[in-house]
Each structure stands twice: as structure tokens, then as C-alpha cells.
Amino acid sequence: MKLSEKKILKKKEEILLSAITIVNRKGYDGATMEEIAAELLMTKGSLYYYFKNKGDLMYQCHNLVLSQATKELEVNLNEEGTAEEILRKMVVTHINYAIEEKETFNLIIEPRQMFNEEQIEPVLKLRKHYSSLFDNVIEKGIATGEFHAKEPIIVRMIVLGAMNWIQQWYKPTGRMTKEELEQYFADYIIKLLK
Amino acid sequence: MKLSEKKILKKKEEILLSAITIVNRKGYDGATMEEIAAELLMTKGSLYYYFKNKGDLMYQCHNLVLSQATKELEVNLNEEGTAEEILRKMVVTHINYAIEEKETFNLIIEPRQMFNEEQIEPVLKLRKHYSSLFDNVIEKGIATGEFHAKEPIIVRMIVLGAMNWIQQWYKPTGRMTKEELEQYFADYIIKLLK
Amino acid sequence: MKLSEKKILKKKEEILLSAITIVNRKGYDGATMEEIAAELLMTKGSLYYYFKNKGDLMYQCHNLVLSQATKELEVNLNEEGTAEEILRKMVVTHINYAIEEKETFNLIIEPRQMFNEEQIEPVLKLRKHYSSLFDNVIEKGIATGEFHAKEPIIVRMIVLGAMNWIQQWYKPTGRMTKEELEQYFADYIIKLLK
Amino acid sequence: MKLSEKKILKKKEEILLSAITIVNRKGYDGATMEEIAAELLMTKGSLYYYFKNKGDLMYQCHNLVLSQATKELEVNLNEEGTAEEILRKMVVTHINYAIEEKETFNLIIEPRQMFNEEQIEPVLKLRKHYSSLFDNVIEKGIATGEFHAKEPIIVRMIVLGAMNWIQQWYKPTGRMTKEELEQYFADYIIKLLK
DNA sequence: AATGAATGAGGGTTCATTCAT
DNA sequence: TATGAATGAACCCTCATTCAT
Structure with a gap:
């Protein structure tokens, strides 16, 4: 180059x-x-x-943030530890992004509304990959007997939804610190899977 | 009149x-x-x-949908049954709105970005009231010994987030019917609270 | 009727x-x-x-006010007294209208901008007639030897302009009462004509 | 720059x-x-x-014309000559603006109706300053004994009003040339002050 | 590589006007 | 007579986009 x-x-x-x-x-x-x-x-x-245009810029914003988050998640996944330990780390990572990068990390935004035809496919792919990382750890936990789930996909969706929702109500000045919050969330998520 | x-x-x-x-x-x-x-x-x-203007119209759209959902939830709450039975009904109600009224029911939309100063207060109030209905049923279950929760507020947030998230990925043509989905969601939510 | x-x-x-x-x-x-x-x-x-339409209504507003003022001026003109006495009364009448009926009495408004083709002629005629009443009293004074003026038309224009201008700066709470003001104006106007 | x-x-x-x-x-x-x-x-x-917007543009139109007229008046004021000579020049300057720049120079327009809150103050200030220049020359004449006036402010108002009124009836094709008109006006104004 | 300047499409809003009832 | 409701033209304004320099 x-x-x-x-x-x-x-x-x-x-x-x-x-x-x-x-x-x-x-x-x-x-x-x-x-x-x-x-x-x-x-x-x-x-x-x-x-x-090229505003759409392109917006698209790349979303992509950048999502890619970074993905990378961090992948790092989490490759670290040593039980499935529970890994999942806990991933929860922390995700919640951090949800809080700090609000809009650009906002996975709820309807892509077909925001992005054009060329952009939709990669966005959906990226999002799917991002989600699959949570599937990975869940499956790993099931494989090792740590976790139990009748419908792992549903669990993953509950987990993601719950975490994305945080940005809606979280305030830095609230009753709980971000760390406590992450702790509680992780606890409940683990509970779902036990 | x-x-x-x-x-x-x-x-x-x-x-x-x-x-x-x-x-x-x-x-x-x-x-x-x-x-x-x-x-x-x-x-x-x-x-x-x-x-009066577009903002007013948008505001009333959101209000109407949210008010209707609130009313249905209140009906659910006042029906006979155990806390679990009531919560299951509420989950069905909410998921239906989340799927059918996507954007207008979208509680994730940042109100301070979308609505003007006069509108924000009522919107927030309505949203808060809506959320509190879930608190009600959770507290009721705790009172009767049906549910257990260290941080009921956190549970409520997980529940709401998980359900709002559905609109993001649900497709009528998917593997599960809406009814199955509702069933699974309810099961997991109950699990969180046991 | x-x-x-x-x-x-x-x-x-x-x-x-x-x-x-x-x-x-x-x-x-x-x-x-x-x-x-x-x-x-x-x-x-x-x-x-x-x-018929807004233009018509506006036109008739202007007409009504102007006609009323004209009538009062004609009453003034037909009363007994010296030219000076009459002129003083007319000044009072005009100033009252200028202050109380601001916009509708506003003779400065460009008729060709405000009124349509049919309306312009009558408006101009009315305005001309209104002005001529001041000419009348001035000429009367000249005839009786009370007044002197090389260019009576110019004097009349100065008089009208000065009076119409009042609405621009007059405030009921000002240093002078309306009556004092009328007094001073009349004095200076008489001075112009002596 | x-x-x-x-x-x-x-x-x-x-x-x-x-x-x-x-x-x-x-x-x-x-x-x-x-x-x-x-x-x-x-x-x-x-x-x-x-x-920024139409209001801003309109405001600056008014300002520009008024500022230019003010500058010319100030030049008049600083030239050599008796108060009468200066006042005569100022009358010519003002009448020229009143005739040539009709609407934008129109000091009768109610500023509170036309301009927004930020603009009103500067407009009023500018207008006040403009008026004060006529006060200056009148006071100067009084100081040197050239002029006499019981209420100089009233005289100034009569003068300004009379001149602003010209735009209402002046036509280039009229009986008098602009120059004759200015001559007559000046004569009468001086008469008021003697 | 960056900018200043201009464009033009499109959206929100106002308001005089119309007309069936 | 009066009104409720609808219309549509006109206007202000925003903003992504372009392009010569």
C-alpha cells in the first residue's frame, strides 16, 4: 500500500x-x-x-462499530475459561458498546429503512455473525454440560434483546454502577441457561 | 360530547x-x-x-399505540389467575404489539430526539406507566411466593428488552409460529423468576 | 330596503x-x-x-375608517369660526385617527401594493378628497387674509405628513398627553401658514 | 480580512x-x-x-439603507456652514432616500410587526440615531441663535414626518422637479425654526 | 485534497378560498 | 346564514450533492 x-x-x-x-x-x-x-x-x-454519499458514510459508521464489537467478542471467545466465564465477559463487552455507542451500535434500527440494497446484505451478514458468537458460547456450554437449553436460539435472542434494551434506560447517574449492572445481567443470563 | x-x-x-x-x-x-x-x-x-404539525401527529401515533397496549395490559392484570398466568398473558399482549406495530410501538426510539419539550413528559410518563404494569405482576408473584427475584427491576428490564427485540428478527414465515414463540418466551421469563 | x-x-x-x-x-x-x-x-x-375575498374586506376596512375621518373633518369644516380655529379642530381629528386606528388609517400604505385594480381608483379618490379638505381650510384662510402661503399644496403635504408620522412614535405613556401634543402640532402648523 | x-x-x-x-x-x-x-x-x-432566513435578509436590507442614509447625513453634519445650510443639505439627503428607496427606507413600518426580537433593538437604535442627527443640527442652530424652538423634539418630528410623507405622493412626472420640491420643503422647515 | 459556492428536490406549513350541508 | 371540512397554491427552509478551482 x-x-x-x-x-x-x-x-x-x-x-x-x-x-x-x-x-x-x-x-x-x-x-x-x-x-x-x-x-x-x-x-x-x-x-x-x-x-460516496451520506448513506455510505452512515453504513460505514455502523459497520465500524459493529466490527469492533465483533472483534472484541471474538477475543473473549478465544480466551481460556469455562463457558460461563466467557459468556460473562461477552455480556460486559456488549453492554459497554450498547451504552457507549448508542445509535451506531443500535442493532434495532431497521436496516431496510436505513440502508440501500447493496448495503443491506453485508449489514445483515455482520449482524448475523455477531449474533452467532453468542450462539457459539451457548453451544459450547451445552456441549460441556455447563448450560442447558431447549431452544438455544431463543435464549440468545432474549439475551441480546435484554442487553440492547439497556441503552434505553441506563443513566450514568443511576442507582447502580455500570459494573453492578453488568454483574446482575450476567447472573440472570446464566440462570436462564442453567 | x-x-x-x-x-x-x-x-x-x-x-x-x-x-x-x-x-x-x-x-x-x-x-x-x-x-x-x-x-x-x-x-x-x-x-x-x-x-397542529407533524410532530404532533407523530406524537399522537406513538401515544395511541402505547395507550392501547397499556389498556390491554391492564385488562390482563385484572383478570383472575396466578401471577404466572397473568404474566404469560401480558407477554402475549406485548409481543403482539411489538410485532404488529413495529415503529410506533418502538419504545427504543429516543424520545428526546423525536419529540419536543411538551411531548417528552407525557411520553415518558406513559412509558413508565407501561413498564410499571410488569413490575406489578412481578411484585404480586413475589408476594404470593410464586416468584423470587433479588432485583425485580432488572428482571423487568430484561423481560421488556427481550420482547421488544423480537420485532427485529421475527418473520411470519419463520420456523416458529407466533404462538410457539410466545410460549417459549413466556417459559423463559417464568424461569427467570422462579 | x-x-x-x-x-x-x-x-x-x-x-x-x-x-x-x-x-x-x-x-x-x-x-x-x-x-x-x-x-x-x-x-x-x-x-x-x-x-367577496380578503382583499375586499381589507379595502372596506380602509374605506370605512377613511370615510369616517372624512365625515368628521367635514363637520369641522362646516362649523363656525376662523380658518385657524377650524384647522386646529381638524388637526385634532386627524391626529386622533392616526393614533387610534394605526394601520387602517395608515395613508402611507402603497395602494398599488395592497389593493387590486378596481379598488385603487376609489381609494385614491377618497384619499384625494380627504386631503382636499385641508386644502379647503388653507385656501379659506388665505382668502380671509389669516394665512399666507406661497405653495399651499406643499404646506398641506407637510401638515399631513407630520401628522401621519405621529403614529410612529406616539406612546400613551409618553412625556406629553395626546392633548398637549395636538396643541403643539397645531401651533407649529399655524406658524407655517402665518 | x-x-x-x-x-x-x-x-x-x-x-x-x-x-x-x-x-x-x-x-x-x-x-x-x-x-x-x-x-x-x-x-x-x-x-x-x-x-440565515428571510427575516434576516429583510432586516439587513433595512439596515443597509438606513446606515447609508445615516452616513450621508453625518457627512452633511460635519461640513462647514451655518445650521441652516447644514439642515438644508440634510433635507435634500433625506428626501432623496425617501423617494428612491421607498419601502426599505420606510421608517413607518412597525418594527415589532416586521422584525424579530433580536432585530428590533438594533433597528430601533439605528432609527433613534438617525433621528438624533436632526436634533443635533436643530440644537446647533438654537445654540448659535439661528433657530428658535419651544419644543425642538416636536419640530424634529414634524420635519421627519413631512419628509417621509413625500414618498407617498411624489411622482417624477409631477409639476415640480425633485429639486424644487426639496427647495420648498427646506424653506418651510427653516420657517418653522425661525 | 480540499473548498467555496451553488443547486434543486423535497418537506413542512400557512392560509385564502370553496362548497356541500 | 353559517359552518365544517377540504383544497391547493405558494412559501420558507433544509440538506445532500455537485463541481470548478
Whole structure:
């Protein structure tokens, strides 16, 4: 890769990070190209040098966040430990993303509404892969006898839904710390699987 | 109430139902006044005879759906039966709304992003009330010894989150029928509370 | 004239008075048919039974106020007294209208901008007639030797302009009472003519 | 100041001049953004690159004209000569604006009706300053003994009103030339002050 | 690689006007 | 006579997008 290409990639990421910030605050529709550019002391015209259009930028925001979360989850999965220990780590990872990256990590957003035809497939694939990591650990637990589940898929959906929902009501100033919350969630999730 | 007022109320509801359809399909931002009006063979100007502005209309869509769901839940709560029986009914009610009224029932939508200052308070109040109905049944079960929960609030959040999440992946053509799904969900939720 | 016609005329005047109030407060463009009707506990549709359209209503507002002022001025003119005494009375009359009926009496409003082709002629005629009443008294004074003026028309314009301007800065709570103001104005106007 | 800033300022002024033309012809309410843009062979969207909204543009039209007139008046004031000579020049300046810039120079327009809260204060300040320049010359004349006035403020108001009124009836094709008119007006105004 | 400037489509909103009842 | 309801044209404004420089 040439130096100039590297530079472009770096700039792209800068823009993405800025865009993610704005989108987390204002939502996909509420975020404007102008505002995203302003955050970086650029003009909106320049964004089009790096991204084809707004849809593309939004898509890559979602992708970046989701990919990062996926990577962390994969790290969790490959660490030593019982299925329960791994699952607990994954819960912490997911909840952190759900809280810190609100909108861009928001898996509830209807992709067919937000993204165009080319983008839908990769998004769905990524989401499916992300979900499957939870399936992995559940299956592993079942295999080792740690977990029991009549319908593991349903359990995974309950787990994901419950965790995504946190962003709706979590407040840093609330009664519980994030850590306590994660603890409780993990406990209940394990309970579902025992 | 005068006849004319009844008529206007009826028309308002007609519009709301139409708007709810559109919003469920396209989201709050994606829905246009023009499209909503067209669905009713009206012109968008006419909508302003019944609603102050788009924000007002969107707000009332959300309110209507949420109020209806609340009413059904309250009926469930007042019926005879054990806490478990009641909770199972409530789960069915909620899941039905989550699936059928996707966007307008979407409790995840950030109200501070979508609604204006006057609207936020009633929305939050309504949502809080809705959630509290689940608290009621959980507490009732704990009182009768049917349920056990160290942190009932957390359980309620897990329950709500899990159910709201369904709209994300449920497909009528899927492997399970809606009824089976409801059954499984209820089972797992009860398990959390035993 | 039939009774029903009389009734219509009476209602028309009611509407006009209401409209005049609104227009004085909000200006011709700022006044809406809805607001005018609301003041009378009517609906805007009803206004069209009495007036062809908004332009017509606005036109008649202006006409009514101007005609009333004209009548009062004519009364002044026909009273006994020296030209100076008459002119002083007319100044009082005019200033009262300028202050109390702000917008509708506003002779500065460009008629070609506000009124349509049919309306312009009568408006201009009325305004011209109104102005001529001041010419009358000035000429009368010149004839009796009370007044002197090289260009009586110019004087009349100065007089009218000065008086119309009052509405711009007059405040009921100001340093001078309306009566003092009228006194001073009259003094200076007489001075112009001596 | 950077070159780009200069350029933008120049364009802004171009737009303002165009807008002033339209407003003088159609009034503030009658002027549309579309028409203003069309005059410059632009699209209305482009206007929003230079002005926040229509209110802002209208406000700046008024401001520009009033500021220019103020500057000219100040030049008049600082020239050599007796108070009478200065006042005569000022009368000429004012009458020219009143005739040439009709609507935008129209000091009669009720600011509270036309402008928003932020704009009102500067407008009133500017108008007050403009008026005060006439006070200055009157006071100067009184100080030197050239003029006499029991209530100089009233005189100033008569003067301003009389001059603003001109735009109402002046026609280039009339009996008198603009110059004769200015001459007569000045004569009468001086007479008021002697 | 970035920008300034312009565009144009589209959306929300207002409001005078109409018309059946 | 009066109204309720609907219309549609006109307007302001936003914003993603383009393109010459």
C-alpha cells in the first residue's frame, strides 16, 4: 500500500469516528453532513472525497462499530475459561458498546429503512455473525454440560434483546454502577441457561 | 360530547391509523405528511385541520399505540389467575404489539430526539406507566411466593428488552409460529423468576 | 330596503370593526381571515358570505375608517369660526385617527401594493378628497387674509405628513398627553401658514 | 480580512441590493425569496448560504439603507456652514432616500410587526440615531441663535414626518422637479425654526 | 485534497378560498 | 346564514450533492 493510500485510510477513520459521535447524539437522520464535517474543521464538500454519499458514510459508521464489537467478542471467545466465564465477559463487552455507542451500535434500527440494497446484505451478514458468537458460547456450554437449553436460539435472542434494551434506560447517574449492572445481567443470563 | 366533536375524533383516529401504518413502514423521519394524506385520499393541507404539525401527529401515533397496549395490559392484570398466568398473558399482549406495530410501538426510539419539550413528559410518563404494569405482576408473584427475584427491576428490564427485540428478527414465515414463540418466551421469563 | 338587507349591513359593519381591530394590531398581511372571524365567534367561511375575498374586506376596512375621518373633518369644516380655529379642530381629528386606528388609517400604505385594480381608483379618490379638505381650510384662510402661503399644496403635504408620522412614535405613556401634543402640532402648523 | 471574506461580503451586498429593489417594489411581505434570487439568476436555496432566513435578509436590507442614509447625513453634519445650510443639505439627503428607496427606507413600518426580537433593538437604535442627527443640527442652530424652538423634539418630528410623507405622493412626472420640491420643503422647515 | 459556492428536490406549513350541508 | 371540512397554491427552509478551482 502506498503512503498516500495509508493517509487516506487514516483520514477516513477520523471522519468515521467523528460521524459516529454525531450519529450517537442525533441519530442517523438527525446527523447532517455539515455537522459531521464541522466537528473535524472541514467543509462538507470534502467528505465526498472519502465517502460516496451520506448513506455510505452512515453504513460505514455502523459497520465500524459493529466490527469492533465483533472483534472484541471474538477475543473473549478465544480466551481460556469455562463457558460461563466467557459468556460473562461477552455480556460486559456488549453492554459497554450498547451504552457507549448508542445509535451506531443500535442493532434495532431497521436496516431496510436505513440502508440501500447493496448495503443491506453485508449489514445483515455482520449482524448475523455477531449474533452467532453468542450462539457459539451457548453451544459450547451445552456441549460441556455447563448450560442447558431447549431452544438455544431463543435464549440468545432474549439475551441480546435484554442487553440492547439497556441503552434505553441506563443513566450514568443511576442507582447502580455500570459494573453492578453488568454483574446482575450476567447472573440472570446464566440462570436462564442453567 | 357534541356530534361534531365525535366526528372529528373519528376522523382524527382514521388519520392516526393511516399514519401509524406509514410510520411502521418508513419510520418517523421517513414518513411524509404527503404520503400519510395520500393514503387517505386527502391532501396534506387537510391534515393540519386535525393536527397542529407533524410532530404532533407523530406524537399522537406513538401515544395511541402505547395507550392501547397499556389498556390491554391492564385488562390482563385484572383478570383472575396466578401471577404466572397473568404474566404469560401480558407477554402475549406485548409481543403482539411489538410485532404488529413495529415503529410506533418502538419504545427504543429516543424520545428526546423525536419529540419536543411538551411531548417528552407525557411520553415518558406513559412509558413508565407501561413498564410499571410488569413490575406489578412481578411484585404480586413475589408476594404470593410464586416468584423470587433479588432485583425485580432488572428482571423487568430484561423481560421488556427481550420482547421488544423480537420485532427485529421475527418473520411470519419463520420456523416458529407466533404462538410457539410466545410460549417459549413466556417459559423463559417464568424461569427467570422462579 | 328590506329588513334582511339591513341586517346584512349591520353584520357587515360588525365584521369590519372586528377586522379593523385586527389589522390595526397586525397589519394587512399579518391579519388572517381566521383571526378576524374568531374575534366575532364566527368561522372564516362565513366571512365570505359578506365579503367577496380578503382583499375586499381589507379595502372596506380602509374605506370605512377613511370615510369616517372624512365625515368628521367635514363637520369641522362646516362649523363656525376662523380658518385657524377650524384647522386646529381638524388637526385634532386627524391626529386622533392616526393614533387610534394605526394601520387602517395608515395613508402611507402603497395602494398599488395592497389593493387590486378596481379598488385603487376609489381609494385614491377618497384619499384625494380627504386631503382636499385641508386644502379647503388653507385656501379659506388665505382668502380671509389669516394665512399666507406661497405653495399651499406643499404646506398641506407637510401638515399631513407630520401628522401621519405621529403614529410612529406616539406612546400613551409618553412625556406629553395626546392633548398637549395636538396643541403643539397645531401651533407649529399655524406658524407655517402665518 | 481575507480575500474570501471580502468576496462573500461583496456577494452579500449584491444580494442585498437586489432584495432592496424587490422590496421597494413589492413590500416586505410581498417579496419572495424566489423572486429575489431570480433577479440575480440564482436559486432561492443559494440565498440561504448568505443569509440565515428571510427575516434576516429583510432586516439587513433595512439596515443597509438606513446606515447609508445615516452616513450621508453625518457627512452633511460635519461640513462647514451655518445650521441652516447644514439642515438644508440634510433635507435634500433625506428626501432623496425617501423617494428612491421607498419601502426599505420606510421608517413607518412597525418594527415589532416586521422584525424579530433580536432585530428590533438594533433597528430601533439605528432609527433613534438617525433621528438624533436632526436634533443635533436643530440644537446647533438654537445654540448659535439661528433657530428658535419651544419644543425642538416636536419640530424634529414634524420635519421627519413631512419628509417621509413625500414618498407617498411624489411622482417624477409631477409639476415640480425633485429639486424644487426639496427647495420648498427646506424653506418651510427653516420657517418653522425661525 | 480540499473548498467555496451553488443547486434543486423535497418537506413542512400557512392560509385564502370553496362548497356541500 | 353559517359552518365544517377540504383544497391547493405558494412559501420558507433544509440538506445532500455537485463541481470548478
